[in-house]
Amino acid sequence: xxxxxxxxxxxxxxxxxxxxxxxxxxxxxxxxxxxxxxxxxxxxxxxxxxxxxxxxxxxxxxxxxxxxxxxxxxxxxxxxxxxxxx
Numbered sequence: 001x002x003x004x005x006x007x008x009x010x011x012x013x014x015x016x017x018x019x020x021x022x023x024x025x026x027x028x029x030x031x032x033x034x035x036x037x038x039x040x041x042x043x044x045x046x047x048x049x050x051x052x053x054x055x056x057x058x059x060x061x062x063x064x065x066x067x068x069x070x071x072x073x074x075x076x077x078x079x080x081x082x083x084x085x086x
Contacts, residue, residue, distance in 0.1 A: 023062040028082050031068075037075040044068060 022044045030043055037057075041047070047059035048067075057072040062085070071079040 021062075023066060023068050023085055025082075025085050028068055028080070028085055031070065031077060031080045033077055033079075035077040037072050037077075040070055040072075040077060 027043055031040065040059075044061045047061050047070075048063070050057055050059040052058075055073055056078075057075075059070050059072070061068045061070075062083075066084040066086075067082065068085060069081045069083075070077055
């Protein structure tokens with residue numbers, strides 16, 4: 001049985017993983033003020049990190065280079081931004 005050369009296999013794996021990302025312009029455009037946290041999690045998956053400051057919960061999906069950042073008050077979207085998403 002023949003195997004793919006290692007560099008080609010790594011490129012293929014990277015492309016497959018990138019295609020599975022939920023941090024996309026399409027999903028960002030579905031976000032709406034007032035959307036419940038549970039609905040955002042259905043859309044984007046589990047956040048990569050969240051922090052709470054007083055009554056505001058800020059969650060990030062993605063990494064430092066490409067991400068969607070959503071702020072919640074009382075489990076409802078009040079603000080959302082993105083950086084370098086496709």
